[in-house]
Amino acid sequence: MPWRRARAWPPLPLSWAACHPRWRGPRNSAPRGAYKEFTRGPASARLRHNHPGASVMRRRTLPALGITLGAFPALAQEVVSRPIRMVVPFAQGGTTDLLARLIAERSQAEFGQPMVVDIRPGASGTIGAAQVAQSRGDGTTLLMGAPPTHATARALFPNLPYDPVRDFAPVALVATLPNLVAVNNAVPVRSIAELIAWSKAHPGTINYGSAGNGATTHLSGELLKLMTGADVTHIPYRGSGAALIDLLGGQIQLMFENLPSIIDHVREGRLRGLAVTSPRRSPSAPEIPTVAETVPGYEALSWFGIFAPAGTPAPLVLRLHQGIRRIMADPAVRARFVELGAERADGPPGELAELVRADAERWGRVIREARITIQ
CATH class of the missing domain: 3.40.190.150 (Bordetella uptake gene, domain 1)
Incomplete structure (x- = not known):
């Protein structure tokens, strides 16, 4: 029996009907000719009306397609399969x-x-x-x-x-996290105010190290210079570790270092902590004041x-x-x-x-x- 178009259209799933280029109608129906166009090709024989169970397959195959397409976003949520x-x-x-x-x-x-x-x-x-x-x-x-x-x-x-x-x-x-302003124990200052005054009275004697140009450990010092006129000179390093070694050894006098990297040296007396660069005192070191307590408006956080x-x-x-x-x-x-x-x-x-x-x-x-x- 030759193929002929059915009089009543079964609803197509939204995932297919809504994206058909010729469709401008309600979401729960399809355009005239769409079903024929969908069944065109090698697989169409399975959906022809003279095929056994065709009406059942029409009701099941297309909704199944919608389910399959809808499952792809979930696949993308899986984590990669390599380290x-x-x-x-x-x-x-x-x-x-x-x-x-x-x-x-x-x-x-x-x-x-x-x-x-x-x-x-x-x-x-x-x-x-x-x-x-x-x-x-x-x-x-x-x-x-x-x-x-x-x-x-x-x-x-x-x-x-x-x-x-x-x-x-x-x-x-x-x-x-904040940076911690710390000095070598040989530097005779115990506060930010004393650091600023000492640097101005002894120009060229305070060098501060950082993790490199543009790091917050560098810009924290530049911000203090801009706001107070402190006379401190920047020495960039390839990482905080090397700068910290030189601070402990006295090759440089000052650092604005991330709190986690330097706090143990301060607590064990190898360095002297002057202030933290956050607007509030750090919960992990509440005994250390902020720079802003001496220089209002100063703030330099690392993230x-x-x-x-x-x-x-x-x-x-x-x-x-x-x-x-x-x-x-x-x-x-x-x-x-x-x-x-x-x-x-x-x-x-x-x-x-x-x-x-x-x-x-x-x-x-x-x-x-x-x-x-x-x-």
């Missing part, structure tokens, strides 16, 4: 490295895959950041970013090989966030974000954050994106006013 590489763009042993390893240690339990911390320092973190920006957005490569890689890089590097906004997908803001390459599917970004939040909610991780003096952050990816924008504007102004350039 994850977390690029740390600063030297080993710094705060960025410490935080990355806290998360990596629990990656296997959360994502079903190990996370390898890959140290790629250089050029104020931009070398490692560029590698991640050029990677595939499949969830296997992540970056533990910080202000030097995203907030200050554009102002410092005219030929930056990546765009801090367009080339990354924010995943999670991990932590914010650490995880980024994926641009193009990473949104469901995968969400899955990574949720997994990292669960890791950070672990009581052992929370306790370690308190020990380090870091303030845990667990806001949405958009919070990290907004922080990048705001810090780029604020630190960009400091860089221009202080006329900071990369040699």
Whole structure:
């Protein structure tokens, strides 16, 4: 019996009918000719009216197609099936490295895959950041970013090989923390006020080290100079670890270092802590005053966030974000954050994106006013 069109159309599933190019009608029906067009081709024989069970198959096959198409977004939520590489763009042993390893240690339990911390320092973190920006957005490569890689890089590097906004997908803001202003014990000052006065009375005698040009450990010192006229000279290092060794040895006199990296040296008497750079005293070191108590309006916070390459599917970004939040909610991780003096952050990816924008504007102004350039 030759094929002929049925008089009554069975409803097509929304997932197919709504996207048909010729359809402009209600959602629960299909355009004239659409069913014939859908059954055209080798598979059409199975849907012809003279085929056994055709009416039953019409009712079941098309809704089944809608179910199948609707299942694809769920597949994208699965974590990648290969080990994850977390690029740390600063030297080993710094705060960025410490935080990355806290998360990596629990990656296997959360994502079903190990996370390898890959140290790629250089050029104020931009070398490692560029590698991640050029990677595939499949969830296997992540970056533990910080202000030097995203907030200050554009102002410092005219030929930056990546765009801090367009080339990354924010995943999670991990932590914010203050820097601690600390001096070698040989420097005869015990407060920010005394440091400012001593530097002015003895110009050229106070050198401060940082993790590199454009790091908050650098810009914290430049901000103090702009606001108070303190006479301190910047000495950039390739990472905080090397600068800290020289501070302990007396080769430099001052640092504005991330609190977790330096607080133990202060508590054990090897260095003298003067103030923290946050607007409020740190809960982990409430005995140490803020710079703002002496210099109103002063504030310099460091932050650490995880980024994926641009193009990473949104469901995968969400899955990574949720997994990292669960890791950070672990009581052992929370306790370690308190020990380090870091303030845990667990806001949405958009919070990290907004922080990048705001810090780029604020630190960009400091860089221009202080006329900071990369040699």
